[in-house]
Amino acid sequence: MTKQTYDESSIRVLRKLEPIQLRPGMYTRTTDPTHMVVEAIDNAVDEAMAGHARSIEVTLYRDRSVAVADDGRGIPVGLHPEEKVPTIQVVFQVIHSGGKFAKGDADSSYKFTGGLHGVGVSVTNALSSRLEVEVKRERKQYRIVFAEGEVIEPLTVIGNCSARNTGTILRIWPNAKYFDSPLLHRGELEHLLPAKAMLLPGVKVLLNIETATGFDVKEWHFSGGIAQYLDQMVAEDEPIAIAFCGEKYLAANETFSDGEGVQWALAWVAGSGGGESYVNLIPTMGGGTHEAGLRDVVFNSVRTFAEQHGLMQRNVKLAADDVWAKLRFVLAVRMVDPSFSGQTKEKLSSREAVKLVGVAMKDALDIWLNEHVAEASKIAEQAIKNAIDRGKTTKTVERRKGSGVAVMPGKLTDSELTGPNAELFLVEGDSAGGSAKAGRDKETQAILPLRGKGMNSWEVDQSQILANQEIHNIAMSLAIDPHKLDSDMDMSTLRYGKIIILSDADDDGSHIQALLLTLFFRHFPKLIQQGHVYIAKPPLxxxxxxxxxxxxxxxxxxxxxxxxxxxxxxxxxxxxxxxxxxxxxxFKGLGEMDAVQLWETTLCSDTRRLVRMSIGDVAEAVETFDTLMGRSHASDRKELITIHGDKVEADI
The missing domain is CATH 3.10.20 (Ubiquitin-like (UB roll))
Incomplete structure (x- = not known):
């Protein structure tokens, strides 16, 4: 092996946009250029949200370039007081620059934006082969051009305009080398742009698509805002009740900043539920804590109404899913400093959002339910019916087949409910198991502590596997017998929809994960095949x-x-x-986390991170497990370590 020199020359300092170009996946989605174009659209949206733009226009050209135009104030072009270059150049070339960072100031231009990741159009510029910017402000029209992130045409004045004729136009040529596919996801844009128009009543949003004969033009303008948008969403569904729409923004207090609040539109329908959520006009397709707050408010208010009006039936216990199942919603949250799970901002992680939605909506929803008793009764009755149907489909487990009695392991702390919505956590160690028991949702989350690293079950015969006590406890808890992938195993007895491996974020924890995945792949493969097995990712x-x-x-x-x-x-x-x-x-391990910390980071479905396990090529997977876990493959493992050992990050 060649000996590598490690000295002063080994330390590289990344300049300007190099961090983005070197690791684009840390800053944007790299499957296609759509998200880097959305960053430019969001700048225009921020101008509209601040009340300075009334029109946003996106144009898709046949040469795969994209133009984004707005009639806002125009990006400042004067010399930046610190950088001593035109401010527009700073905006497009310096990471963590922009007007959004002053949003806590009284005179901030952008009080509510899509977060303080601080990259935005600098990512757009870094990942473009060419980017042209034209700005109209202060009676002049300016132009600057970048290529590969560098200025190739300095800022110049190219004309004059009237004082009221202001705005910014970007034309972007995404650089194909940074993306798996060079094509924009047009369907995503055609969903995103009307949503922006919906959240900005009075603002006109256009999408122009160049064709061989001209341009196809699509225009969206929602004078009725969020309520009008919900009407379109549920137009083909039979309503159970009239829609409940509203908004509330809060005055400054010890918890929330002035102007933070929520806008909502809810409708219960006969079909399936679902909805859309936004934070400062950023679509959160992955949901997050604001949707968790909505779920809590809706469930508690409907349950309270049902109890107060004598609608509940004996031995029927409502769950949040019973109320949520038929709800169609649009939720728009406004926050000064939102936090997201990643630069693409698809999931809100700000824990204060749960309380914000609750404070803004609870009283209004309670009042609405009691003012519309007929509709509210239909909503509650539908939820109760869902609860009854759920109870009928919940399976009773028989582990001792002669006795008809379900016998669970003594170490299992079971959930109140079983079935698709229930979860079993396989937790490393009794200490972490204790915290998990105290912090869990008792209704849907079960905890089974595991002792030690367990057994390598790769070469253990199927008939002998349950002789191991730990594996026997897992099988009993799941109510599933060992089986092969091609068997006709009855999976209807499975007691939990998710089996979640929860181990320390260290090498021992990774070893435990490997042993449990070996067990499931070899002896319970349909659990993985049907998407029931997950690995939790606790924070370090x-x-x-x-x-x-x-x-x-x-x-x-x-x-x-x-x-x-x-x-x-x-x-x-x-x-x-x-x-x-x-x-x-x-954290040295899960055992150092108390119940609250474990709930916030690993147990709460809205803030935790899970990785679902799946089976790709079965033959390839078997070969890999053979190499890693087979007793007779020591030489193969040695070769694997020799080839790939330098890629492993291990605590030694």
Whole structure:
């Protein structure tokens, strides 16, 4: 092996946009260029949201370039006081620059935006082969052109315009080398743009698509806002009750900043439920804590109404899914400083959003239900019917087949409900198991602590596998017998919809994961094949951020690994929080987490991170497991380590 020199020359400093170009996946979605174009659209949306733009126009050209235009104020073009170059150049070339970072100031241009990731159009520029910008402001028209992130045509004045004729036009040529596919996802844009129009009543949004004969033009304008949009969503569904729409924005207090609040539109229908959520006009396709807040409010209000009006039936217990199943909704949250799970902002992770939705909506929903008793009764009766149907389909488990009695392992702390919505956590160690028991949702989450690393079951015969006590306990808890992938195994007795492996974020934890995955793949393969097996990703770090005045209470933030910790600290610096005022704790294991921390990071379905296991090529998977777990494959493992050992990050 060639010996590598490690000296001063080994340390590389990334300049300007190099971090984005070197690791684009850390900043945007790299399957296609859609998200980097959306960053440019969001800048136009922020101008409209701040009340300075009335029109947003997106044009898709046949040469795969995209133009985004707005009639806002235009990006500033004067010299930046610190960088000593035109400000527009700073915006497109410097990561963590922009007007959004001053949003806590009284004169901030952007009080509510899609977060403080601080990359935005600098990502668009970095990942474009060419980017042209034209700005109209202060009676002049300006132009600047970039290629591969560098200025190739400096800022120049190209004409004059009237004082009221202002705005910004970007034309973007995405660089195909950074993406799996060079094609934009047109369907995503055609869903996103009308949603932006819906959340900006009075703003006109256009999409122009160039064809061989001209342009196809689509235009969206919702004068009725969110209520009109919901009407279109449910137009083909039979309504159970009239729609409940409203909004509430809060005055500054110890918990929330002035102007933070929620806009909502809810409708219960005879068909299936579902909805859309947004944070500062950013679509959160992965949901998050604001949807968790809506779910809590709706469930508690409908359950309380049913109880107060004598609608509940004996031995029927409502669950949140019973109320949620028929609900169609649009939820738009406005927050000063939202946090998302990743730069693509598809899932909100701000825990204060749960309380924000509750504070804004609860009283209004309670009043609406009691003012519309007929509709509210239909909603409650439908939820009760769902609960009864759910009870009929829940399977009773028989592990001792002669006795007809279900016998569960003594170490299992079971959930109140079983079935598709229930979860079984296989937890490493009794200490972590204790915290998990205390922090779990007792209704749907069961805990089975595991002792030690367990057995390598790869070469154990199917008939002998249950002789191991730990594996026997797992099988009893699941109510599933060992089987092969091609068997006609009856999976209807499965007691939990999710089996979640929860181990420490270290090498021993990874070994436990490997042993359990070996067990499931070899002896319970249909659990993986049908998507029931998951791995939980607990965080390595906790960051305690002190209070920032009366409007910003203390916060607890979590980072999955060192990379996330670096990004989180960078964001805190961008917020203007004093360096060193926050404290960082590293979890040595799950046992160090108390019940609240374990709930916030790993158990709560709205803030945890799970990775679903799946089976790809079966023959290839068997060969890999043979190499890694087979007793007779020591030489193959040695060869594998020799080839790939330098890629492993291990605590040694």
């Amino acid at each position: 770090f906790r960051v305690d951020v002190p209070a920032q005045g009366k409007s910003k209470p203390p916060r607890k933030l979590y980072a999955l690994d060192q990379v996330e910790l670096d990004i989180l600290e960078a964001r805190l610096r961008q917020e203007g929080i004093k360096e060193g005022s926050w404290t960082i704790s590293r």
